[in-house]
Amino acid sequence: MGLPVVAIVGRPNVGKSTIFNRLVGERIAIVEDTPGVTRDRLYSKSEWLNRYFHIIDTGGIEFGDVDAILTQMRYQAELAIDEADVIIMMTDSRTGVTDADLELARMLNRTGKPIVLGVNKVDNFEMRNEIYDFYQLGVGEPFPISGAHGLGLGDLLDEVIRHFPAQDEEADRDDVIRVSIIGRPNVGKSSLTNAILGEERVIVSEIAGTTRDAIDTPFERDGQEYVLVDTAGMRKKGKVYESTEKYSVMRALKAIEESDVVLVVINGEEGIIEQDKKIAGYAHEAGRAVIIVVNKWDAVEKDDKTMQRFTELIREEFKYLSYAPILFVSAKSKQRVHTILPKVNQVAEAHTMRVPTATLNDLVTDATIMTPPPSDRGKRLKINYTTQVAVKPPTFVLFVNDPELMHFSYERYIENKIREAFVFEGTPIRILTRKKT
């Protein structure tokens, strides 16, 4: 289940971030402009030879006030070991093998995880002879690369994907709904997980992900199968790195990537803070179905307006999630926990819904009659044809005479018309404009 995870570890300044950015490349296309959402680029999805994987730059995760290089590296190594299927150990040809490299290699070697050794900053062909020294690390063949010039990465990646577990055919089964529960620490994710699972029959208690410790939990209710994505990361607590904000963001990103429906959990007792908005923004950007779950509702002092006021606050703070339903629950008292899965089913259905092309074209034609498309210097936008090209999330393409004439506000208008006509509750919708060919 889930994609293989590759972690990059190494001393500071060997070029981990440079390599990470190369591997991630232009692939992170932020499809919609979401104000206030900036992506922490230390965890991302990448692809090589049609194999998709997650990649972590452990160097981007700082461990509080720990400043000794070796201690930092030990935590990075620990994180990589816990999270990754394959570890890229990065070194620097310009400094040669250092004591810290030797120490790190020893730590990594004890784990039994596959390690691929990169020797970075080999910027030209003549320097290739300088890599032989790195055999002494005892982690296998050194691969010469240049992050700065993008050299040698192909060979390195060939070696990385050779170590991936065999592709899991089950992972793509469409009838299973993959759900993740995300939110900052202490909002009640583990408690909610247990409250949801508590009332369900767990088919298989725990299936190990691949070779790593990540665990997805499959279960069934009323004939529908679900997988709760990576709940183990929430259950096994207490590692040093788990308390860092970047780690919790990384966790959230990973869970989001692997799910169909994301439950964004907010602490009703504390209200909404910046980190909540960031995490919710990732779910939106990733195009997943979203439900906002306000937990700890038992602990909130309420009158008859409290829920309405909180709803208004959420709508104000999470403007881009206007499509997301909101549930007020308590994992502790179990209040309304039983409404979560039925809502998951609804939004999952919306997330995969297809609108027939004929219906869509009638709708768009009516919409353009009611509010004519924008024009510029006498030239008016004409929408010739509309079709749905994808689900998860539903994605519509408008074929037009001149895409330059399209305005964001008119796209919004079309989106709203589509939402009025069909129940797309809980899912983002994407509208693309293309020149009619």
Ligand code: GDP
């Ligand atoms: P990190 O601390 O391991 O993440 O290292 P960075 O990616 O921040 O890189 C550290 C320094 O090495 C930066 O100044 C980079 O520009 C430089 N660097 C990274 N890759 C290469 C490379 O392939 N060749 C050369 N000459 N410099 C590089």
Ligand code: GDP
């Ligand atoms: P996580 O870090 O998001 O997984 O949060 P936990 O599930 O570990 O919960 C953090 C704390 O909040 C624990 O002390 C829980 O007992 C408490 N908690 C969780 N859900 C509720 C709830 O619905 N009501 C109240 N009053 N406390 C809760």
